[in-house]
Amino acid sequence: MSTDVTTNAQDATAVDDRAARTAEVRRFAYRMRHDVLNMGEEQGQGYVGQALGAADMLAAVYANRLRYRADDPHWDGRDRFLLSTGHYAIGLYAALAEAGIVPLEELATYGSDDSRLPMSGMATYTPGMEISGGSLGHGLPIAVGLALGLRHRGSTSRVYNFLSDGELNEGSTWEAAMGAVHHQLGHLTALVDINALQADGPTAGVLSIEPIHDKWAAFGWHVQRVDGNDVDAVVAALDVADAAAPAPQGQPSVILCDTKVGCGVPLLENREKAHFMRIDEHEWQICREQLAENAPEGVQA
Numbered sequence: 001m002s003t004d005v006t007t008n009a010q011d012a013t014a015v016d017d018r019a020a021r022t023a024e025v026r027r028f029a030y031r032m033r034h035d036v037l038n039m040g041e042e043q044g045q046g047y048v049g050q051a052l053g054a055a056d057m058l059a060a061v062y063a064n065r066l067r068y069r070a071d072d073p074h075w076d077g078r079d080r081f082l083l084s085t086g087h088y089a090i091g092l093y094a095a096l097a098e099a100g101i102v103p104l105e106e107l108a109t110y111g112s113d114d115s116r117l118p119m120s121g122m123a124t125y126t127p128g129m130e131i132s133g134g135s136l137g138h139g140l141p142i143a144v145g146l147a148l149g150l151r152h153r154g155s156t157s158r159v160y161n162f163l164s165d166g167e168l169n170e171g172s173t174w175e176a177a178m179g180a181v182h183h184q185l186g187h188l189t190a191l192v193d194i195n196a197l198q199a200d201g202p203t204a205g206v207l208s209i210e211p212i213h214d215k216w217a218a219f220g221w222h223v224q225r226v227d228g229n230d231v232d233a234v235v236a237a238l239d240v241a242d243a244a245a246p247a248p249q250g251q252p253s254v255i256l257c258d259t260k261v262g263c264g265v266p267l268l269e270n271r272e273k274a275h276f277m278r279i280d281e282h283e284w285q286i287c288r289e290q291l292a293e294n295a296p297e298g299v300q301a
């Protein structure tokens with residue numbers, strides 16, 4: 001059976017179903033966070049903080065927006081979701097599993113030898129992983145080329161690029177941002193996880209990106225900035241982005257999402273050395289219990 005999640009801009013805005021969609025996104029994100037904790041425990045460490053922080057963004061795309069067929073990850077009519085940040089793979093695996101593209105039970109193999117789910121995202125290993133993203137700053141350039149190619153072929157697929165605030169320090173990102181506007185790639189949406197963190201410390205200290213709304217706007221993008229852990233706001237922003245450029249010819253959109261590292265698990269929200277977290281054996285269960293305390297309606301805690 002094919003799961004064809006189809007929500008084009010016209011359908012989404014014509015039908016006032018946003019409350020139902022956001023409720024589903026919340027449940028999806030909650031299950032993703034559980035998956036992330038389970039995968040993290042397999043390794044005892046990892047990029048758990050980013051995955052928990054970005055879960056609402058990923059869920060808003062996968063549970064609400066993206067067109068895909070779970071049983072046919074290479075279906076030509078699919079929307080493309082490009083994860084620039086290979087180290088966020090643990091978060092995308094959770095989304096792919098909840099979307100039915102990767103079997104849920106396979107998450108237990110995360111990071112082990114011969115697994116299809118390596119610690120850094122690899123397109124050749126994992127169904128639904130469109131690009132290998134370890135070298136930062138390449139996602140948006142690839143997205144621009146892909147969006148151009150799809151339009152050339154007459155496709156109506158949209159292209160989403162997920163990138164991090166650290167990637168806004170990369171010159172290649174801004175070359176691509178310029179190219180997207182030059183080529184009027186209206187079917188391209190960039191989602192930036194602004195978690196204010198990088199490997200070497202806070203983004204503000206490494207190389208400040210502000211005023212980031214104005215920079216994207218100056219490059220000619222349609223810009224929105226939202227709380228990336230406010231599911232209503234992210235879902236609404238995706239609706240606006242698609243409605244702003246419903247066709248493959250127009251203004252590309254960027255949604256700047258301010259997120260909290262470790263979101264949903266207070267024990268991890270204020271952790272030092274949050275880029276690559278080491279979590280003690282006894283802490284995983286505490287994390288799960290803390291997450292369950294805020295389970296959304298309709299899911300089993």
Ligand SMILES: Cc1ncc(C[n+]2csc(CCOP(=O)(O)OP(=O)(O)O)c2C)c(N)n1
Pocket residue numbers: 050085087134135136137164165166167195197198199200274275
């Ligand atoms: C081109 C490139 N330069 C440097 C690195 C090393 N590196 C890995 S993660 C990272 C931090 C990037 O910032 P961000 O993605 O915002 O970090 P996070 O929020 O995950 O802590 C860096 C510099 C890399 N992978 N690729």
Ligand SMILES: [Mg+2]
Pocket residue numbers: 164165166193194195196197198
């Ligand atoms: Mg960051």
